[in-house]
Amino acid sequence: MNSKKERPTVLIVDDTPDNLAFMGQLLKDDYQVRVATNGAKALQIARDARPLDVILLDIMMPELDGYExxxxxxxxxxxxxxxVIFLTAKSDPDSERRGLELGAADYITKPISPPIVLARIKTQLNLKAAADFMRNKNDLLEREVLQRTGELQKSNQQLRLLAARVETVAEQERIEIARELHDELGQLLTALKLDLSWLKRRCPEGDTPVAGKIEAMDQVINATIGTVRRLTTGLRPRMLDELGVVAAIEAEVQEMRNRHLECTLDVPRRDTAIDKERQVSLFRIFQESMTNVMRHSGATRVEILLDLDDERAILQVTDNGCGIGSAPANNRSLGLVGMQERAHRWGGSFEILGTPGAGTTVRAVIPLRESGDAGIGAT
Structure with a gap:
């Protein structure tokens, strides 16, 4: 037999003292017994006392009946x-059905059979123990899931902060490299071209081999200057810093047209104020999208939408190429991840849709306001 402290607690609710005495005598050896002579007292005990394991409830009581x-x-x-086990003299099927529909676990009619009552109480205790065990496990699992989810969200936030920092540092490095290419190498090439022009003017007439060599050198210098200019623009277009993302994208579109790619650019609003870092993110997403078009899509036409309002920027690039479904994953995964992270950095969204043979659409949405910001000025 269990110790008194460990014994389950049974509440008997009946307005007839003889019934309370009989049931108390039947249960006292195996259970801790509480009694209530009316419904209000039963509710008070159930809410305020130590946790109850089973309630034996009569139906026919004054004021609050057992059903209520x-x-x-x-x-x-x-x-x-x-x-709740109803213990009642109401033996008709309708009464039993009503009791079970209200949530009772069992329904026993009087006169009772003590062995049957004890067996049914034991069955309900076993069922309750199993339910409590599962409920506790579920609660533990939910707490652990919440904890792990919180840790994962914190880790993701830290990764995004790190990615944002890496992006900022990378942009600064691009700016420095572009500046050095322009200021140092560009000036050296310009000086070399001036010296070559001086030499060309002093070349003896009729010295065809020397003149030809000078002309070839001049062409090499011009090609190198063009390469430096393209590298500088790719690293960090000066137009992006000086005139903003719309002008920088327009310049890139014109460059694509010069390469015989049909491009259309739609910018419904041009006066939206966007901070510099978001402009850089938009431009880099556009730049990577166009790089994918040129390298992998085989497209002949590209439609670009840059839709700006006070709340968000939408960049959409659609081509008529082979479709992303037919492009090798290893050729596009890192670029797509980079574009996605640039959009997610600002709490935005990124998606890429494509059908083999029917082209690809890249769509990025970047919010232009932080939560609680009054606004973001142009830079």
Whole structure:
């Protein structure tokens, strides 16, 4: 036999003292017994006392009958899990059906059979123990999931902060390299071209081999200057810093047209104020999208939409190429991840849709306001 402290607690609810005495005598050896002579007292005990394991409930009681007590118990989160067994003289099927529909776990009619009552109480206790065990496991699992989810969200936030920092540092490095190419190498090439022009003017007439060599050198210098200019623009277009993302994208579109790629650019609004870092993110997403078009799509036409309003920027690049579904994954995965991270950095979204043979659409949405910001000025 269990110790008194470990014994389950049974609440008997009946307005007839003889019934309370009989049931108390039947259960006292195996259970801790609480009694209530009316529904209100039963509800008080169920809510305020130590947790109950089973409630034996009579139906026919004054004021609050057993049905109403059961309904109130099952509507209260603090008591709804306590098994209720109706113990009543109402033996008609309708009464039993009503009791079970209200949430009772069992229905026993009087006169009772003590062994049957004890067996049914034990069954409900076993069922409750199993339910409590599962509920506790579920609660533990939910807490662990919440904890792990919080840790994962924190890790993702830290990764995004790190990615943003890496992007900022990378942009600064691009700016420095572009500046050095322009200021140092560009000036050296310009000086070399001036010296070559001086030499060309002093070349003896009729010295065809020397003149030809000078002309070839001049062409090499011109080609090198063009290469430096393209590298500088690719690293960090000066137009992006001086005139903004719309002008920088327009310049890139014109360059694509010069390469015989049909491009259309739609910018419904041009006066939206966007901070510099978001402009850089938009431009880099556009730049990577166009790089993919040129390298992998085989497209002959590209449609670009840059839709700006006070709340968000939408960049959409659609081509008529082979479709992303037919492009090798290893040729595009890192570029796509980079574009996605640039959009997610600002709490935006990124998606890429494509059908083999029917072209590809890249769409990025970047919010232009942080939560709680009054606004973001142009830079």
């Amino acid at each position: 007590v059961c309904r109130l118990l099952k509507s209260d989160p603090a008591t709804r899990e306590i098994p």
